[in-house]
Amino acid sequence: MRFLVRLLSVLCGLAVAAAGSALLIGVTWTWLLPGDSSLRPILDRLRSVVAERAWSSTPVLLTAALALAVGLLLLVVAVSAGRKDITLHSPAPGVTVTTSPRSLARLVGHRVRAADGVSTAVVTASTKAVRIKAGTRLTSASSLQPALHELATGTVGDLPMDRTPRVSVTVNSARDNR
Amino acid sequence: MSKSSAAAAAAAVGRSATTERVLTGLLGVLVMVSGAAGLVVGHGLLGAFRANRPLLDPIAVNFVHAHLLASRIGALAAGVVLLILGLGWFGKALSTEPRPDLRLADDLVVSASAMTDAVSRDAESVAGVGRVKATLVGDKANPALRLTLWLQEGTDIRQVWAQLDDRVLSRARTSLEAESLPAAIRIELAARARQRVS
Numbered sequence: 001m002r003f004l005v006r007l008l009s010v011l012c013g014l015a016v017a018a019a020g021s022a023l024l025i026g027v028t029w030t031w032l033l034p035g036d037s038s039l040r041p042i043l044d045r046l047r048s049v050v051a052e053r054a055w056s057s058t059p060v061l062l063t064a065a066l067a068l069a070v071g072l073l074l075l076v077v078a079v080s081a082g083r084k085d086i087t088l089h090s091p092a093p094g095v096t097v098t099t100s101p102r103s104l105a106r107l108v109g110h111r112v113r114a115a116d117g118v119s120t121a122v123v124t125a126s127t128k129a130v131r132i133k134a135g136t137r138l139t140s141a142s143s144l145q146p147a148l149h150e151l152a153t154g155t156v157g158d159l160p161m162d163r164t165p166r167v168s169v170t171v172n173s174a175r176d177n178r
Numbered sequence: 179m180s181k182s183s184a185a186a187a188a189a190a191v192g193r194s195a196t197t198e199r200v201l202t203g204l205l206g207v208l209v210m211v212s213g214a215a216g217l218v219v220g221h222g223l224l225g226a227f228r229a230n231r232p233l234l235d236p237i238a239v240n241f242v243h244a245h246l247l248a249s250r251i252g253a254l255a256a257g258v259v260l261l262i263l264g265l266g267w268f269g270k271a272l273s274t275e276p277r278p279d280l281r282l283a284d285d286l287v288v289s290a291s292a293m294t295d296a297v298s299r300d301a302e303s304v305a306g307v308g309r310v311k312a313t314l315v316g317d318k319a320n321p322a323l324r325l326t327l328w329l330q331e332g333t334d335i336r337q338v339w340a341q342l343d344d345r346v347l348s349r350a351r352t353s354l355e356a357e358s359l360p361a362a363i364r365i366e367l368a369a370r371a372r373q374r375v376s
Contacts, residue, residue, distance in 0.1 A: 009271035014268050020261030055219045065213065074210075091343040095361045096361075099365040
């Protein structure tokens with residue numbers, strides 16, 4: 001999302017600058033050269049579009065709906081482009097230490113997959129919570145779940161984190177489904 | 179110093195996207211509100227008369243013709259503002275992050291790459307650290323260090339912590355004779371060791 005907001009900034013910046021220069025060119029041209037006809041076709045076409053369409057016509061309504069959607073999208077991208085880093089303890093004043101949620105998920109994933117009986121594991125992590133979905137073939141879910149929960153809580157607890165995220169584990173056992 | 183150094187360290191975590199986010203958000207709100215206004219007018223919520231008027235309303239056209247000079251000056255001013263805003267926004271989004279050199283004395287400047295090479299070497303000697311990327315960020319007056327460490331699987335993080343300040347950061351500070359060098363350290367956990375083709 002941070003990359004997207006930068007990309008959109010490049011495009012929007014260009015669009016705004018283009019709109020500004022079009023306005024400048026159009027106004028100065030018609031002001032300084034009132035009799036000049038080189039811009040006339042463009043202006044006439046523009047006028048014929050906006051002078052004849054009523055507010056209630058379908059193209060205008062569609063354009064307005066599109067603008068509503070695009071604006072909402074820009075707003076959502078801008079709001080969700082914040083940092084999602086996990087803060088760790090600072091070893092000294094004037095030093096901040098962070099790690100990425102992806103990196104925490106990778107660490108927990110390594111440990112969980114190395115545990116006995118786990119055949120697959122999907123881990124998602126954020127500053128608030130670590131969620132683990134594990135799959136097993138040989139063991140029952142009820143026996144594996146507490147062990148995995150303890151393992152994951154220990155792994156997360158070993159990290160010097162300011163706020164320890166909540167750990168939740170769900171186990172799907174092929175043996176139970178049989 | 180301590181307050182600004184903490185703020186500088188927090189700012190060094192990553193490149194700031196605040197300007198881009200605020201401008202994109204504002205443009206989003208503007209586009210959204212104009213779209214909503216168009217829908218409200220077009221659906222006749224402000225009266226059927228208004229809904230059936232053309233977009234380029236003769237009433238508005240007459241108004242502009244009555245105040246031609248003011249409208250032209252206003253339009254030109256708006257054009258200049260949009261052009262400057264748009265180019266500034268575009269430039270900010272495309273610009274690279276500055277990498278300031280360190281000025282130790284009036285005639286002694288350490289280049290950013292020399293500084294980061296030295297810090298990288300120190301950090302690579304810490305047990306469990308696989309790969310290091312060091313950059314100097316911030317501006318000339320308040321430089322800060324951004325250090326990304328890829329830790330190998332099974333590394334005891336607390337041990338890395340202890341060595342990080344003793345061996346890496348304090349050495350950087352003493353060699354620069356600086357009381358404090360704000361630093362942001364990004365840790366990548368359980369990183370896979372780099373595969374080298376030999």
